[in-house]
Amino acid sequence: MSLTSVPDGSMLARPDIGTLTFSFDGAPVRARPGDTVAAALLAAGIVTTRTTPVGDRPRGPFCMMGACFDCLAVVDGVGGVQTCLTEVREGMDVQTQHGARVLHD
Amino acid sequence: MREAFDVAVAGGGMVGSAIALGCAEAGARVALLDQGDIALRAARGNFGLVWSQGKGDEYPAYAAWTRASVERWGAFAVRMGEAAGAEVGLRQQGGVVFCLGEAEYEARAALVARLHNQPGGATGLRMLDRAALEELLPEAPLGPTVLGASFEPADGHVNPLMLLRGMHAAFRAAGGVHLPGGTITAIRSGPPFEIAREGGETIRAARVVIAAGLGTMRLAAMLGMEVPVRPVRGQNIVTERLPMMLRLPASALRQTVEGAVQIGVTNEEGQDAPVTSVTDLARMASRAVKVLPPLAGARMVRAWAAIRPMTPDGFPVYAQSAAHPGAFAAVCHSGVTLAAAHRGLLAPSILTGELPQIVADLGPGRFHARAA
Numbered sequence: 001m002s003l004t005s006v007p008d009g010s011m012l013a014r015p016d017i018g019t020l021t022f023s024f025d026g027a028p029v030r031a032r033p034g035d036t037v038a039a040a041l042l043a044a045g046i047v048t049t050r051t052t053p054v055g056d057r058p059r060g061p062f063c064m065m066g067a068c069f070d071c072l073a074v075v076d077g078v079g080g081v082q083t084c085l086t087e088v089r090e091g092m093d094v095q096t097q098h099g100a101r102v103l104h105d
Numbered sequence: 106m107r108e109a110f111d112v113a114v115a116g117g118g119m120v121g122s123a124i125a126l127g128c129a130e131a132g133a134r135v136a137l138l139d140q141g142d143i144a145l146r147a148a149r150g151n152f153g154l155v156w157s158q159g160k161g162d163e164y165p166a167y168a169a170w171t172r173a174s175v176e177r178w179g180a181f182a183v184r185m186g187e188a189a190g191a192e193v194g195l196r197q198q199g200g201v202v203f204c205l206g207e208a209e210y211e212a213r214a215a216l217v218a219r220l221h222n223q224p225g226g227a228t229g230l231r232m233l234d235r236a237a238l239e240e241l242l243p244e245a246p247l248g249p250t251v252l253g254a255s256f257e258p259a260d261g262h263v264n265p266l267m268l269l270r271g272m273h274a275a276f277r278a279a280g281g282v283h284l285p286g287g288t289i290t291a292i293r294s295g296p297p298f299e300i301a302r303e304g305g306e307t308i309r310a311a312r313v314v315i316a317a318g319l320g321t322m323r324l325a326a327m328l329g330m331e332v333p334v335r336p337v338r339g340q341n342i343v344t345e346r347l348p349m350m351l352r353l354p355a356s357a358l359r360q361t362v363e364g365a366v367q368i369g370v371t372n373e374e375g376q377d378a379p380v381t382s383v384t385d386l387a388r389m390a391s392r393a394v395k396v397l398p399p400l401a402g403a404r405m406v407r408a409w410a411a412i413r414p415m416t417p418d419g420f421p422v423y424a425q426s427a428a429h430p431g432a433f434a435a436v437c438h439s440g441v442t443l444a445a446a447h448r449g450l451l452a453p454s455i456l457t458g459e460l461p462q463i464v465a466d467l468g469p470g471r472f473h474a475r476a477a
Binding site: 080099 | 345346347348350363364399400402403404406
């Protein structure tokens with residue numbers, strides 16, 4: 001099974017797709033107020049948020065409670081953000097994190 | 106009752122595992138007695154340095170012993186890789202100690218000079234000024250207060266968890282018998298020595314080596330050896346994996362092969378609870394940020410504390426029992442650095458019934474001599 005998406009999101013289907021819109025890698029994603037970024041991404045069928053620094057393997061939300069660090073992404077320009085601990089906001093810019101994030105002075 | 110072993114090693118951490126491995130590779134039938142996951146195991150919490158620089162100031166015997174191990178580390182790592190398929194991640198291309206400000210630089214330069222002037226002095230160790238340091242570490246975004254560093258080309262670092270796993274795997278591959286899970290309750294003199302453990306099991310062996318870290322004092326006393334050891338807590342931080350910025354290990358700061366930055370370390374006397382404190386972690390992080398300012402934006406993934414076994418003068422202790430020939434003890438806080446010597450020099454010598462000459466000045470008698 002592909003790790004990049006759940007085919008039609010049906011396993012996560014829910015009647016209310018939400019009133020907020022944020023973007024993931026430039027594409028609009030709908031979310032409900034109070035959702036974490038990770039939850040909103042999973043609900044939209046997006047299961048990969050980063051690739052690993054060493055092996056370039058796909059990773060995505062797993063533990064959903066801040067322990068596994070697999071759900072990291074670049075949120076509004078800041079890398080290494082745990083999306084399962086970050087509440088989604090209107091207009092948020094979320095991007096796939098490719099490998100280790102770069103630190104800036 | 107089990108067969109009698111040639112050697113029983115009490116303690117399955119860095120020191121005991123290396124000695125047991127060396128004995129097993131030399132053909133002895135070896136039992137490695139261990140507590141288990143409840144043990145206060147420094148081997149699972151340490152920094153992973155293979156480190157000679159700065160060690161043995163005014164104690165040439167320790168400096169020589171450390172160098173003997175550092176020189177053997179490359180072959181040791183290769184051998185473990187072959188025997189157990191266990192890559193321990195040795196990177197031995199030198200190590201630095203950063204100096205923040207003039208006072209630190211001058212103090213470090215004085216130490217380097219002393220170590221040069223000792224008998225058998227450290228010939229590779231030298232000071233680098235800021236320009237030389239930038240040439241050595243072009244990728245390192247050094248902070249403005251880093252005036253320079255000491256540099257020892259023989260030093261390096263290793264993945265300490267993989268090292269412990271690798272030594273256990275190589276030990277089993279060499280026919281060793283690992284017996285975790287039981288605290289030793291009594292040792293009766295031999296030969297053969299009879300080691301009683303919780304649960305009623307008794308292990309017999311022609312020789313016994315006590316290498317049980319903080320437990321060494323209690324167990325060595327059962328065989329007439331006085332080996333004083335006290336707990337010293339060391340705290341550690343590890344960050345998320347980051348792009349490579351520090352190619353060489355730097356004492357309390359290193360970047361792993363995978364990219365995580367590990368930041369150390371405290372030396373808290375008499376503390377035997379493996380807990381961290383925000384105050385200490387903040388101080389450690391603050392110094393690391395002075396060395397590499399971009400670390401200010403790094404995320405801490407974990408912090409932990411390990412309890413080191415420390416002798417009265419901080420140098421290793423190797424003992425052989427006068428009352429009970431065939432009984433030995435070994436304890437130190439540099440179990441990673443000294444692993445190659447414990448396996449390659451100490452273990453074969455123990456099989457002959459004697460400690461190696463190179464550790465003659467590292468016996469427990471030195472504490473009595475100074476007190477007298």
